[in-house]
Amino acid sequence: MIADALGRSLRNLRLSVTDRCNLRCEYCMPEDEYQWLPREDLLHFEEISSLVDIFVSQGVDRVRLTGGEPLLRRDLPKLMAMLSAKHGLNDLALTTNGILLADQIDALASAGLRRITISLDTLRADRFKALTRSDELARVHEGMQAATRVFPSRFKIDTVVIKGVNDDELSDLIEYGKAVGAEVRFIEYMDVGGATRWSPERVLSRNDMLALLSERYGTIAPIVEDSSAPADRYQLGDGTTFGIISSTTQPFCSSCDRSRLTADGMWYLCLYATQGVDLRAALRGGVSADQIASMIRGGWTARDDRGAEQRLALGDRRAFVPVKALKKDPHLEMHTRGG
Numbered sequence: 001m002i003a004d005a006l007g008r009s010l011r012n013l014r015l016s017v018t019d020r021c022n023l024r025c026e027y028c029m030p031e032d033e034y035q036w037l038p039r040e041d042l043l044h045f046e047e048i049s050s051l052v053d054i055f056v057s058q059g060v061d062r063v064r065l066t067g068g069e070p071l072l073r074r075d076l077p078k079l080m081a082m083l084s085a086k087h088g089l090n091d092l093a094l095t096t097n098g099i100l101l102a103d104q105i106d107a108l109a110s111a112g113l114r115r116i117t118i119s120l121d122t123l124r125a126d127r128f129k130a131l132t133r134s135d136e137l138a139r140v141h142e143g144m145q146a147a148t149r150v151f152p153s154r155f156k157i158d159t160v161v162i163k164g165v166n167d168d169e170l171s172d173l174i175e176y177g178k179a180v181g182a183e184v185r186f187i188e189y190m191d192v193g194g195a196t197r198w199s200p201e202r203v204l205s206r207n208d209m210l211a212l213l214s215e216r217y218g219t220i221a222p223i224v225e226d227s228s229a230p231a232d233r234y235q236l237g238d239g240t241t242f243g244i245i246s247s248t249t250q251p252f253c254s255s256c257d258r259s260r261l262t263a264d265g266m267w268y269l270c271l272y273a274t275q276g277v278d279l280r281a282a283l284r285g286g287v288s289a290d291q292i293a294s295m296i297r298g299g300w301t302a303r304d305d306r307g308a309e310q311r312l313a314l315g316d317r318r319a320f321v322p323v324k325a326l327k328k329d330p331h332l333e334m335h336t337r338g339g
């Protein structure tokens with residue numbers, strides 16, 4: 001196991017398979033126009049598979065497929081099958097907005113998908129439309145039903161909470177999670193690249209979320225567990241559990257073992273990193289697997305990133321990357337990095 005400069009192991013890899021998305025969520029893709037990664041730069045499945053082999057040889061044992069929206073990548077079950085056959089990979093998960101899930105979930109599960117997280121920020125059709133600029137809430141519900149069937153009581157719902165937008169739906173979402181057999185995780189609105197409408201006033205903190213939920217549910221007990229997972233988990237009186245990811249007000253950089261590979265093979269050591277390592281160029285330039293392994297080792301051992309903690313330490317905090325800079329480099333966008 002390799003440790004970085006702050007003693008954190010290299011374990012989790014978030015693997016973006018496309019920068020495209022079929023939603024335009026306000027906290028991620030609020031602009032009208034986007035600069036996309038050139039098609040020819042996207043890694044082929046064989047290239048992704050080779051890189052994953054190298055990452056696994058360096059200690060990665062958990063991979064999560066992300067996007068953009070990963071189900072937009074053609075033949076995704078084929079990649080899933082290639083990855084699930086790898087020894088040393090203990091966890092293979094997927095994050096999706098759920099729109100295309102009902103059609104693909106059986107093929108993905110047969111190919112080895114073990115865990116799934118579905119993003120859903122509101123249960124109200126009008127709000128969904130305003131928040132995502134899409135009318136597909138019914139298809140997301142179909143995706144949830146499919147997940148209930150294929151991963152009973154084993155999937156998660158991720159909700160980004162924005163003050164004044166969906167902060168009145170926390171308990172409705174918990175009840176929805178109970179009904180479909182999913183654990184809900186509330187995520188504080190983050191000022192990452194792409195969140196051009198972010199402001200501190202729009203963040204509902206973990207403490208505020210807990211206060212709101214206590215009004216409805218009474219005592220909420222924290223669950224004590226030893227985990228590097230980003231969510232702190234809680235339990236309601238009836239045994240229902242939920243999580244809160246407080247990346248903005250109480251970051252967890254000190255235990256962060258995650259890095260991100262974009263669909264075009266740039267490796268980022270932090271969600272806030274402005275520079276990445278170009279593994280596509282190395283792979284296509286004929287650099288050997290051993291040498292790429294050494295690039296990964298060198299990058300990780302030098303890693304001292306703790307972006308969210310540094311953002312928190314700033315006094316006056318605004319959107320992290322200005323729109324102009326995002327238009328010049330799509331790699332700075334959260335939808336390219338896989339969130």
Ligand code: SF4
Pocket residue numbers: 251252253254256257258269270271272305306307308309
């Ligand atoms: S800000 Fe960077 S170091 Fe901190 S938890 Fe997020 S990815 Fe990890």
